[in-house]
Amino acid sequence: MRIYFVKRLLLMVPTLLGISLVSFLIIHLTPGDPALLKLGDSEQRSGNQLLAAQIIDETRALYGLDQPLYVQYLRWLKRILTFDFGESLRDHRPIIDKLKERIPVSVKLSGISLLFAYLISIPLGVHSATHPYSIGDRVTTIVLFGLYSLPNFWIATMAIVYLGGGDFWNVFPVYGLASPNAGSWPWWQRLEDELWHLILPVTCLTYYTFAVLSRYMRVGMIEIIRQDFIRTARAKGLGERIIVYRHALRNSLIPIVTLMADLLPALLGGSIVVETLFSIPGMGSLSYEAVNTRDYPLLMAIFTLSALLTLLGILLADFLYTLVDPRIGYEKSATA
């Protein structure tokens, strides 16, 4: 088993290399020149063409942007081996510092969102599956289907417009994760303030995951309940509660637990749209800034990190399979 996973880890290296190469090419070959962007409008407008051209050339040389692409890529690879992501083109700060600032915010946001999604969807799915085609089940199915197709930028905009002091009520704060002067407050007040700030963005982040999880849970549970061992448990005279929660639930958790792997990249990646709309300084809004300023090293760092997380997520899924279902083993496939 261990050998199998070590093998899998090693196989990730060529894939990661491929991903970094593809991302590198995409980032550098799409039009848009960071040196030009960095120069900004002011110098361009000043009319001093010579000075502008000189600044652009020097900026390019400074960041190695004047080198051929393969040289730039090899340089990037060499640095990444020592976990050096380089400096941001925008403000010269090391990218690793930016990541250290932003990652905890996104982990908190997505972590809370995932927690809620699981906490609500499991009992809801179980209820729907144990009372199939009842009114409750029908209503939840329809509502979940609706949630599934709702664009999150729409929901976020509506939340900001209607609940954040735009057109109607001014109930929730819609800017950042803390009030401007919260630093001087006692901790319980700060906590309350932060929770208050979290409600809207977490809701916007959660409803989709929640809908997906509940649908999976319902289908998985219905399949399990029809199986023989559940009939046997009933025949033995076990109580319905024990049958559902001890026998059926454990088995139907498999697909849900492994879905966790798909959700892992979101934990770090955050949501570009939700974080940008609510001005939350997490990875999502960092990505948006990186795209807008054409910050090559930052873009590369984000691409590589999220690809790494996706790969780890897939690996984690395979590992979780063996944990929740001891019948699954990888020894055979490891030798094959």
Next chain:
Amino acid sequence: MKRAQRPEGYWHIVLRQFRRNRVAIAGLVVVLLLFIIAAFADFIASDKPLVMKYRNQVYFPVLKDYAAWLGVARWETQFQNVSFKDFVASNFDKRDWAQFPPIRYSPNEVSLTSVLRPPSAQHLLGTDDVGRDIASRVVHGSRVSLSVGFVAVSIYVLIGLFIGALAGYYGGIVDMIASRMIEIMLTIPTFFLIITVVAFLPPSILNIMIVIGITNWPTVARLTRGEFLKTKSLEYVVAAKALGASDVRTIFRHILPNTIAPVFVAATFGVASAILIESTLSFLGFGVPPSKASWGSILSNARQLLPSGWWLTVFPGLAIFLTVTSYNIVGEGLRDAADPRLKES
């Protein structure tokens, strides 16, 4: 009698199963309705009359506009660069008449005298900050959404089918290269990749279609590859090859028709997600050029105007929601109908 003896074809069964599903049929009706709206947007919402009679002559200005755009006809000098509404108001006498479309505004018709009006008989869904009619913009926006959905998905279905078929059919080194490519593309964060590329291309619908198209093929390729692996050793394929069918003929004539159902289902869901991606891009300001009305760009505009008006956020969002839901419903219906496990039920 002869037809009854033939075994029922696979697509026939799928169609029969699909027809039984009333919700799916309702979804399909909405999808078709949206297509009609998109195709006839100029006849539903335009500032030009559909038909008008002026000085004993009958004109069809909306049709004429198409002809002029195609270069087959020219506007009469008296109608060149005129606003038909002003023209009707000032030049018409008792014998002349004009029949306008149900929504008598063009999507980009600015009117600074009616800014931010709530829905009324005049402006069914209200107006925005420069007096453009929201109903007209929503109707014309359907064109962007549906065309992006269809073209983008067609692009990636074609790429995916091609790569998946090659990988599944030939196996070996071809399969290895294709599988690595699929794995790499599946691991790269797609939405982030799309905005990275789109943000620095000039805003155009075509660019969005192409970018969505070339980033989403791996799912289709993986599906096709799997189906080909399952199918290629079946007896009828072996028989076709034994009869001397070429590779191309075996792939396209024999295997592909039997493997395409799951791809078709995936494509239906794909249209829904492509429409979502397009509206998100337009919302973030990376999407359609400002001259085009798109559901996402109407919403983006509404967000920047605070306090704005409920009609600016509610209607374009509902349009997106309705479209995406209908496609998802049709997709679910197709998936259930195509699932062989349900055939007997």
